[in-house]
Amino acid sequence: MPQINSCSIEDQNNMIPDDEDDGSRLNLNENISLIGIRGEIHQWALKYQIPHNALNELLHILRENSSLALKDILPADSRTLLKTSRRNNIVPIGNGEYWYYGLEQALKNALSQVRNLPSNIFLTFNIDGLPIARSTKKEFWPILCKIKGLDMSPIVVAIFFGSGKPPLEPFLRPFVDELLKLLRDGFKMQGRIISVEIRCFVCDTPARCFIKGTVGFNSYHGCMKCTVIGDFDRRGRHMSFPRTDMPLRNDNSFRNRLDPDHHKERSAIEDLPIDLVNDFTIADSLHLLDLGVMKKCLLGWTSGSFNFHTKWSARETQNISRKLMQIKSTTPYEVHQGRLRELDSLHFWKGTEFKIFLLYYGPVILKEHLPLEVYHHFLILFCATTICYSDTYSSYRHISQKLYVDYIERFAELYGQDVVAATFTTYVML
Known part of the structure; x- marks a missing residue:
């Protein structure tokens, strides 16, 4: 009976010619490299938000003109490459x-x-x-x-x-x-x-009222933090909130509708295990301080909308603008957080410009251009805000709330009760 010589798999592999083995390995490495190119193009298109029409053009160029065998690797359409879902729900x-x-x-x-x-x-x-x-x-x-x-x-x-x-x-x-x-x-x-x-x-104030199912912020019961009832000024056609000593809202009073006039409809948000008052951020300095009170004061002083006693003349406005430009040129770069413009561009100021004026320029410039009582009133706002901003004065945070209350009450005395908006009462709730 003839003997059959058996050989191991390793021996059989060794029988493959060297040039054929190198070619197989080369094709394998080339295929792996091509597949990697497809993934890299996928990530590149997502990272730089390449439009589908531009990506389709790139795929067409690579498939038709490349010396590599990309036609079998790359799809003809960007939706296939990006695995775009056919269901949009x-x-x-x-x-x-x-x-x-x-x-x-x-x-x-x-x-x-x-x-x-x-x-x-x-x-x-x-x-x-x-x-x-x-x-x-x-x-x-x-x-x-x-x-x-x-x-x-x-x-x-x-x-x-x-x-x-x-x-x-x-x-x-x-x-x-x-x-x-x-x-x-x-x-x-x-x-x-x-x-x-x-x-x-x-959320901003209108969106916050919407998703919580409450009345608008300019309604009589629209304050999000306390139960103050607004006072509508028919001459100015706006709502003011003069009281600063009303009970605060809390999660329990909100859910139990203790102030029914504050609610419009029940919101699905109430099913979440959150504090429906404190977990909705409203005390942001940009809208309350910079674009809120500071902007309101500067507009009132320049236009005279507060009263004639605090209105700046055209010459005073020009002098203040000139001083702003002079101080700006010598301000350390740590303080200068944005482009500060003259007062004739006040309506176009950004929040950072009002912030710089409140914390740095205002205490210096306003001393010579406001009545003493009004200037001292501004310094109350400056001191309260500086305490809140600086960690150095963190031990005085409890004083800042008293200063804000004092500022709001004196604001009504200086400029009238009707100009105390919801923005001002929010300071008391900080």
Whole structure:
């Protein structure tokens, strides 16, 4: 019986000619490299937000003119390369359309770029209206999310597009239900459970009233922090809130509707385990101090809308503008946080310009251009704000609230009760 010589797999591999082996390895490495190119183009298109028509043109050039075998690797359409979903999940609600992407999916997409995943994350949410043009009532209402401690752009959870505001319940319900599930169970990623906590909601005043289902900020019961009842000034056609000693709102009084005139409808946000008063940030210095009181004072002094006693003449306004430019040229760069313009451009000043004037320029310049009583009144605002801004004076924070109360009360005495807006009463609640 003839003997059959058996050989090992290693021996059989050794029988392959060297040139054939090198060619197989070369083809394998080339295929791996080509597949890597497809992934790199994918990431590049997402990173720089390349439009689909431009990406389609690039794919066509690479497929037709490249010496590499890219035709079998790269698709002909950008939607295939980017794995664009064919389902858009857009549903009609109210006077528009609603697209809900999903909070969990959005978080996973964002965290996929993070090397060391955290065990728990704190989320800040923002909801606001974004008009697309002045010639139409159409606007976007996105639900955005930000992960505390991670340097990344806000995450889009959902978007409503339509005329005016979306209906509250169908707009918030999918978001609230999913958020409740994530708060309870967290979500799984890379074999581990990541817990989720709510940090706060950051919205402007109209959006904050909308998502909480309360009356507008300019209503009689519109104060978000206390139960003060507004006083409508028919001459100026605006609401003022003169009282600073009214009971504060809290989560319990809000949920139990102790002030029924403050509420319009029930919001799905009330199902979340948050403080419905303190977890909605409203005490931001930009809108309260810089674009609030400081802007109001400068406009009142230059235009005379307060009273004739505090109005600046045209010559005084020019002198103050000249002093601003002189001080600006010698201000240390640590203080100069933006371009400071003359008073004739006051309506176009940015928030940083009002901030610089309040904290640095105002105490020096205003001394010679305001009556002594009015100047001392301004110094009360300056001192209270400096205490709040500086950690050096943190032990005096309890004094700043008393100073703000004193400032509001004297403001009404100097300029009239009707000019005390909701912005002023918010200082007492800081």
